[in-house]
Amino acid sequence: MKRIKIITALLVISILLIGGLGSSVIAKDMTGEDILEKVDKEMNSETRDFILEMTIINENGQERDRKITIKTKGENKGLVKFLEPGDVKDTALLTVKEDGQENMWLYLPALGNVNKIASHSKNGDFMGTDFTYNDIDMVGASNYEDDYDSELVGEEEIRGDMCYKLSTIPIKESINYSEMKMWVRKDDYMPLKLEFYDEDSKLQKIMKNKNYRDIDSHLTPEEIVMENVQKGTKTILELSDVKYNIKLDDQIFTTRFLTRN
Amino acid sequence: MKKTTVLVMVLVMIFVLPVSAQEYDLDGEITQKLNYLSDSETVEGVTELNLEFSKDFGLDKSIYLNPIFKLNYDENSKIDAISINQKLGEEGDYDFLKEAYFDYYFENTDLRVGKQIVDWGSAYELNPTNVINPRDFNAEEPITAQLGVASIKADYYFDYKTSITGVVVGEHRASPMPKAVKNMIDTKASNMIADSVYNITYEQLINNGMNKELAQQTAKNNTEQIMGNNFSINDAEEREIKDLSDPEIALKFTRRNFKGYDFSINYFKGYEDIPLITNDYNQIKDELKPIIKSYIKSAPTDEKVSIDFGYKETQSIGFSGRGSLSDIGVWLEIDYNHNEDDEKKLDLVVGGDYTFENNFYTVVQIFHRNYKDYEINKLLEEKGENKLLSNENYLILHGEIPFKSIHNFKIDLIKDLGSDNYMLNPFAEFSLGNNLNLNIGTIVNNGEDSNKEFSTLSMLSAEKTYVEVTWNF
Numbered sequence: 001m002k003r004i005k006i007i008t009a010l011l012v013i014s015i016l017l018i019g020g021l022g023s024s025v026i027a028k029d030m031t032g033e034d035i036l037e038k039v040d041k042e043m044n045s046e047t048r049d050f051i052l053e054m055t056i057i058n059e060n061g062q063e064r065d066r067k068i069t070i071k072t073k074g075e076n077k078g079l080v081k082f083l084e085p086g087d088v089k090d091t092a093l094l095t096v097k098e099d100g101q102e103n104m105w106l107y108l109p110a111l112g113n114v115n116k117i118a119s120h121s122k123n124g125d126f127m128g129t130d131f132t133y134n135d136i137d138m139v140g141a142s143n144y145e146d147d148y149d150s151e152l153v154g155e156e157e158i159r160g161d162m163c164y165k166l167s168t169i170p171i172k173e174s175i176n177y178s179e180m181k182m183w184v185r186k187d188d189y190m191p192l193k194l195e196f197y198d199e200d201s202k203l204q205k206i207m208k209n210k211n212y213r214d215i216d217s218h219l220t221p222e223e224i225v226m227e228n229v230q231k232g233t234k235t236i237l238e239l240s241d242v243k244y245n246i247k248l249d250d251q252i253f254t255t256r257f258l259t260r261n
Numbered sequence: 262m263k264k265t266t267v268l269v270m271v272l273v274m275i276f277v278l279p280v281s282a283q284e285y286d287l288d289g290e291i292t293q294k295l296n297y298l299s300d301s302e303t304v305e306g307v308t309e310l311n312l313e314f315s316k317d318f319g320l321d322k323s324i325y326l327n328p329i330f331k332l333n334y335d336e337n338s339k340i341d342a343i344s345i346n347q348k349l350g351e352e353g354d355y356d357f358l359k360e361a362y363f364d365y366y367f368e369n370t371d372l373r374v375g376k377q378i379v380d381w382g383s384a385y386e387l388n389p390t391n392v393i394n395p396r397d398f399n400a401e402e403p404i405t406a407q408l409g410v411a412s413i414k415a416d417y418y419f420d421y422k423t424s425i426t427g428v429v430v431g432e433h434r435a436s437p438m439p440k441a442v443k444n445m446i447d448t449k450a451s452n453m454i455a456d457s458v459y460n461i462t463y464e465q466l467i468n469n470g471m472n473k474e475l476a477q478q479t480a481k482n483n484t485e486q487i488m489g490n491n492f493s494i495n496d497a498e499e500r501e502i503k504d505l506s507d508p509e510i511a512l513k514f515t516r517r518n519f520k521g522y523d524f525s526i527n528y529f530k531g532y533e534d535i536p537l538i539t540n541d542y543n544q545i546k547d548e549l550k551p552i553i554k555s556y557i558k559s560a561p562t563d564e565k566v567s568i569d570f571g572y573k574e575t576q577s578i579g580f581s582g583r584g585s586l587s588d589i590g591v592w593l594e595i596d597y598n599h600n601e602d603d604e605k606k607l608d609l610v611v612g613g614d615y616t617f618e619n620n621f622y623t624v625v626q627i628f629h630r631n632y633k634d635y636e637i638n639k640l641l642e643e644k645g646e647n648k649l650l651s652n653e654n655y656l657i658l659h660g661e662i663p664f665k666s667i668h669n670f671k672i673d674l675i676k677d678l679g680s681d682n683y684m685l686n687p688f689a690e691f692s693l694g695n696n697l698n699l700n701i702g703t704i705v706n707n708g709e710d711s712n713k714e715f716s717t718l719s720m721l722s723a724e725k726t727y728v729e730v731t732w733n734f
Contacts, residue, residue, distance in 0.1 A: 058666035065695050085696050086288055086733025096518075103518055112380035116523045118585030124620035128666055176618060233666050254421040255517055256371070 032150030032166045038189040040145050045218055048072045050242040051083070056129055059232040066127060075143060077253040092258050107258040114255045122174065130205060130226040130235040134175050135196075147172045148180060158192045161185045177204070188212075190219050204230050216244040285316040292731045294401075299724040305335040307401070311359075320366070327360040360409045371416040376409040379428055381513060381527060382594050383583035385624045385659060387717070389596035389608030390527050390579035393428055393511050395436040395534035403721065410434050422517045430509035433499050435572060436534040442719070447494050449649055450538065450568045453640055454492060457546055459484045462553050469557070483556040490561065491552050497536035497570040522584030529579075532572045533600060538637055539571035575600040590614040605633040612657070624659035630717070653716055654678040667692040677718055682707055684721050696733040703727070 054066040067084040076097040082088045092107040104121060107114045122133035129136075134147075144150070148168035156165050163183040170177055181195040190212050198204040205228050209221035224237040251257055294307040314326040362375030382388025386405055393410065400406030412430040419425075462483050466476035509531030517523045548566045555562040579596040591613045598606040612626030630653040632638060638648040656678055661671040669690040676683040688702025703726040 056666055060665060062665070062667060062692075064667045064692055086290065087696070087698065087731070089288060089733075098518065101521065103521070105517075105523075112378060113382070115383055116517070116583050116585075116590075118590035118614070119588040120585075120590065120614070120616045123588075123616045123618050124622070125663075128663060231666075251421070256416075256418055256421060256424070260366075 030152065030164070032152040032168070033145065035152060035164050035166060035184055035189065036144040036148065036150045036168070039184055039191060040143060042189045042219065044075075044143075045216075045244040046074060047245055047248045048243070049246055049248065051240045053238040053240065054127075054129055055236040055238075057234040057236070064128075066129075068127075071248055071252060073248050073250070073253060077250075079253055079258075094253060094255060094258050096253060105255050105258060107255075114258050119174070130228045130231075130233055131237075132176070134172070135207070135226065144168070144182075147175060150182075155186070156183060158183045158185075161187065161192060163192055188219055190221075198230070202230070204228065215242050218244045285314060288313045288734065290731060290733050292729060294727060294729040297726045299726070303335055303337075305333070308332040322366070323364045325360065325362055325364070326358065328357055329359050330357075356408060358409070369418050371418075373414040376411050377414065378407050378409050379412070379414055379511075380407075381525070381579075381581065383523070383525075383581045383592045384594040384610040385592075385612055385614070385626050385657065387610055387626070387628050387657065388581075389594050389610060390525075390581045392527070392529040392531075392577055392579065392596065392598075393430060393509070395434045397437055398442070399437040399439055404717065408434055408436075422519075424515045426511075426513040426515065428511040430511070430531065433509065433532050433572065434534070435497065435499050435536070438535070446536075446570075446649065449641065449646070450494060450637075451488065451492070452646075453542075453644065454545065454549075454566075454568065455484050455488050456644055458487050458549060458553060461546070461550065462557065465553065465557055483553070486561065487549075487552060487556060490563070491565055493565060493567045495567050495569045497572055499572065522582055524580070524582040527579045527581070529575075529577045531575065533575050534572065536570040537573055537600075537604070537635075538568055539573065539602075540567075540569045542636065542640055573600040573602060573604075586613075588615075602636065604635045607631045607633070619662070621660065621662045624657070626657040626659075628653065628655040628657060628717070630654075651716060652679075653718070655717065675718060675721070682718055684718060688727075693730075698731045698733075700729040700731070701727070 049071045050069070052068050052070055054068070056064045056066070058064075065084065066082070066088075069079075069081050069083060071079045078095040079092065080095075081092040082090065090107075090109045094105045094107075096103050102119065104117045104119070105114050106117045106121075125131065126133050126136045148170055150166050150168040152164055153167045154165045156163055163185050166182040166184060168180045168182060170180065176199065177196045178199050178201050179197040181197075182191050183193040184191050190209065192209055194207040195203060196205040196207070205226055207224065207226045209224050211222040212219045213222060214220075220239060220242050222239060224239070225234065226237075227234045290309075290311045292307070292309045292311070294309075296305050296307075297303075298305065308331070310330040312326075312328050314328075315323060317323045358376060360375070360377050362373050362377045365372040365374070379393045380388075380391060381393070382390045391407075393412070394407040395410070396403060397406040397408050410430050411432045412428055414426065414428045416424055416426045459480050463476050463480040466479055467473070471479065509529070511527065511529045511531075513525050513527040515523070515525040545566055545568065548564075552562055552564050552566060555564075575598055577596050577598040579594070581592075581594045583590070583592040585591060592611070594608075594610045596608045598608075607630070609629045610626060612624060614622065614624045616622045632648070632650045632652060635648075635650050638650055641648055654677070656674075656676045658674040658676075659672070661669055663669050671688055671690065673686040674683065683706075685705040686702060688700055691699040691701070693699050704721075704724055706721060706724050
């Protein structure tokens with residue numbers, strides 16, 4: 001019996017050791033891909049529902065506000081609806097990925113009908129902000145691992161937090177950056193800062209995620225600032241009424257519901 | 262005011278009053294527009310208050326009201342020259358409520374009851390399948406402006422991709438027409454009759470042995486007298502739908518995301534929105550003969566003959582499709598219309614859109630309209646005159662690009678492919694504040710020749726430069 005106890009104890013110790021050693025090996029040998037996977041895992045949820053207040057500041061310092069709601073379900077369904085300003089209120093965009101194809105429908109209240117729109121609509125900026133549609137996808141739900149190849153290039157401190165510094169290269173054709181640098185907080189794998197480089201490898205935009213707080217066990221930035229250093233413009237996003245993993249009926253993500261208030 | 266409109270307003274009041282103390286949404290827009298008309302070198306103004314009231318009753322019922330207060334005036338206007346809700350100098354209904362309806366949502370069906378505008382079609386601004394509501398040719402933007410009609414619309418969803426829509430319209434509303442266009446149509450009709458009177462008179466006088474010169478002069482005099490004393494034009498009156506046994510109806514089948522495309526097929530049975538001559542021209546000529554004889558005998562009769570305008574019964578079928586080729590948006594819209602006198606009209610729109618990486622959005626579209634077997638056209642052609650309803654082929658270009666992040670520059674071009682006529686409308690939208698916008702633009706229109714016929718281009722605004730301030734709340 002004593003022998004059995006000793007063997008059991010050894011097994012437990014060895015398992016713990018292997019596990020512990022394993023963990024320390026993983027932490028030590030984390031690759032860029034591993035870190036992106038962690039970021040995606042920490043940031044994603046089955047559903048999200050939040051309000052985004054956007055302040056656009058142009059090169060002359062003029063400010064304009066926009067307010068939208070965003071609802072997402074998994075990686076395949078998203079609904080964006082304008083709340084303010086009044087001239088675009090109730091304008092809504094539905095995105096549904098099906099059989100590998102991304103389909104988008106736009107509802108313009110002034111026209112009164114729902115029209116399918118082509119993917120070129122994502123070529124420009126997102127509603128006059130400094131975000132592209134692909135950038136805003138990162139706010140809705142992160143999918144870094146599928147969209148970028150990543151390499152861990154070092155560690156740096158950002159606003160007092162130690163971060164992994166990643167150099168990532170987009171693999172998705174629609175992303176028009178040559179490189180994205182990302183600083184990911186070591187403690188919780190939250191991205192604190194991102195730099196976007198244009199096709200000439202010049203720094204184009206800097207994005208900063210600020211004031212992470214725990215909402216329904218998901219760390220969420222209260223404020224996201226995107227600065228276009230080439231144009232001298234800036235967009236500030238403030239997230240509020242954030243809810244994760246709530247029940248969002250599939251019917252919400254249909255053209256039938258797009259026209260409803 | 263029409264009975265149906267009164268009925269809608271009464272129903273609205275019944276619903277609104279009990280809930281007035283409860284929460285509701287009230288949005289609105291105040292617009293002040295000044296137009297400088299190049300041709301008349303005058304300034305005219307439009308002040309408009311557009312209110313949108315909506316109220317939800319739980320998740321399955323809601324009400325929507327859209328009253329509009331509009332004041333039109335010009336630089337010299339006295340108080341009696343100010344017109345409310347209609348273009349200065351034009352006639353039309355006082356359309357206080359643009360829309361007023363209730364929505365009911367059932368498990369698979371959405372029901373909308375009341376005065377409403379039903380928008381169908383997938384093309385850019387010109388939508389041939391948008392057949393239910395009459396166009397408002399007196400509006401600032403006559404291509405897109407529509408008038409609400411009292412109707413019931415039901416959308417039944419088989420699933421989230423497939424649906425069928427049925428609309429029953431309880432009133433017939435005609436398209437308000439600018440006075441200049443109505444006068445042009447009346448003049449063409451009168452001239453057609455005058456020509457016939459002259460020709461018949463002249464032939465009879467020659468047959469009676471009168472010499473040519475005297476016959477010409479006598480025929481001319483008699484024609485003037487007959488046209489003045491014995492001829493009239495009866496304007497069209499809106500068709501009265503007395504009960505629901507024979508209403509206007511429309512059906513649409515929609516399938517979304519079928520091999521990447523949305524498409525719909527629709528059917529409409531109702532009445533034309535623009536007036537056409539309803540009496541038979543040969544019969545008019547037969548009625549004219551005894552009158553002409555009486556004048557030749559110098560014993561003029563007081564018998565009357567008239568040209569009657571009316572709104573003909575019509576049926577149409579349409580197709581609308583929209584999707585993408587690569588990442589370019591494409592659409593096709595067709596409508597085939599066939600009225601009670603076997604006159605046919607085919608409208609076809611094909612186009613595409615694309616957004617460049619610098620945010621420049623572009624639309625390219627072709628519009629084709631073909632009239633076939635229209636009696637009025639046949640008669641005018643016989644007389645060597647221009648058709649009243651000509652075939653139309655337009656190239657439509659639209660571009661817009663933001664500047665300084667918050668302002669926009671836009672340009673529209675409609676080019677008649679059969680002539681040199683075009684309409685060009687460049688304008689800039691300046692954002693002065695979160696809900697305050699300033700639009701400055703100009704319309705250059707060399708479509709003078711097209712005013713001889715009833716065409717889409719001839720309906721567009723005259724040359725003008727405009728400034729518009731809009732405040733949303």
